[in-house]
Amino acid sequence: MKNIGFLSFGHWSPTQGSEVKTAADVLTQSIELAVAAEELGLDGAYFRVHHFARQLASPFPLLAAVGARTSKIEIGTGVIDMRYENPFYMAEDAGAADLIAGGRLQLGISRGSPEQVIDGWKYFGYRPAEGESPADMARRHTEVFLDLLEGKGFAEPNPRPMFPNPPGLLRLEPHSEGLRDRIWWGAGSNATAEWAARLGMHLQSSTLKDDETGEPFHVQQADQLRAYKAAWKEAGHAHAPRTSVSRSIFAITNDTDRMYFGRGGKETDQVGFIEQQRSIFGRGYADEPDKLIEQLKGDEAIAEADTLLLTVPNMLGVDYNAHVIETILTEVAPALGWR
Numbered sequence: 455m456k457n458i459g460f461l462s463f464g465h466w467s468p469t470q471g472s473e474v475k476t477a478a479d480v481l482t483q484s485i486e487l488a489v490a491a492e493e494l495g496l497d498g499a500y501f502r503v504h505h506f507a508r509q510l511a512s513p514f515p516l517l518a519a520v521g522a523r524t525s526k527i528e529i530g531t532g533v534i535d536m537r538y539e540n541p542f543y544m545a546e547d548a549g550a551a552d553l554i555a556g557g558r559l560q561l562g563i564s565r566g567s568p569e570q571v572i573d574g575w576k577y578f579g580y581r582p583a584e585g586e587s588p589a590d591m592a593r594r595h596t597e598v599f600l601d602l603l604e605g606k607g608f609a610e611p612n613p614r615p616m617f618p619n620p621p622g623l624l625r626l627e628p629h630s631e632g633l634r635d636r637i638w639w640g641a642g643s644n645a646t647a648e649w650a651a652r653l654g655m656h657l658q659s660s661t662l663k664d665d666e667t668g669e670p671f672h673v674q675q676a677d678q679l680r681a682y683k684a685a686w687k688e689a690g691h692a693h694a695p696r697t698s699v700s701r702s703i704f705a706i707t708n709d710t711d712r713m714y715f716g717r718g719g720k721e722t723d724q725v726g727f728i729e730q731q732r733s734i735f736g737r738g739y740a741d742e743p744d745k746l747i748e749q750l751k752g753d754e755a756i757a758e759a760d761t762l763l764l765t766v767p768n769m770l771g772v773d774y775n776a777h778v779i780e781t782i783l784t785e786v787a788p789a790l791g792w793r
């Protein structure tokens with residue numbers, strides 16, 4: 455058995471063929487897709503976060519709305535760029551959204567990826583400290599955020615407050631018990647995966663990582679997951695670790711599928727450079743269900759992970775994406791032992 459969720463990048467564009475032409479469209483359709491996915495029996499609804507782009511940006515209103523419209527499905531991000539985040543506001547927003555959802559948030563965060571503008575975080579009021587890189591700043595923000603989620607008091611109360619205070623130092627409110635144990639880190643390297651394990655965060659690994667050995671992407675990613683689990687065990691955390699990988703997987707069952715994704719599973723890994731780092735991009739999968747099943751059997755990282763996030767083409771609309779999800783759940787997942 456495997457947890458299966460969808461991951462939406464939340465694109466919108468007023469172009470021909472797009473079913474998602476405005477920001478209002480992408481927000482309302484994201485909620486509708488989460489509702490449809492829950493009805494189909496999917497385990498998770500996850501959303502990417504990008505700034506300065508025609509994509510989903512501020513996640514917490516969306517997560518709260520999804521939480522209010524659903525009852526069982528996990529609701530998460532993949533990922534929030536911590537270079538842009540005020541950990542204090544984020545802790546309040548995350549606590550509120552998690553309470554609305556009844557404790558179903560699974561928040562993926564990370565140091566971020568290249569964005570639409572140069573050093574976009576500076577427009578949000580943030581600068582790396584002396585000797586820090588932007589990635590260091592993201593990790594610093596993360597550690598503050600994790601501490602705040604513990605719910606311990608730290609702020610000195612006003613001796614003449616407007617409203618009565620509980621005794622002792624005050625914490626941020628609202629506090630959602632247990633959210634600290636449902637934070638995930640999006641790691642691009644083995645070293646950052648091990649760092650996340652030491653801090654007690656779950657691991658999200660996407661279709662992009664540092665090319666550390668020259669081996670196929672799925673082999674390197676499986677090794678990353680195993681290194682993470684070893685570091686978690688060594689850290690001795692009380693709760694169990696979780697690991698997720700994301701993939702573009704499309705089962706071709708009709709002419710519409712064939713029109714969009716009829717390349718027949720010919721994709722391969724690609725290697726390139728991001729910010730001077732040699733990176734490897736994992737292949738996607740698109741084929742008829744029986745062929746797709748055989749291809750997926752060879753993906754070591756999917757086998758190693760307990761959670762699979764299916765990246766969806768959100769601009770094709772809710773109905774088509776529900777079809778994409780349903781075909782994976784019914785035509786592919788049972789044959790692979792995922793259901």
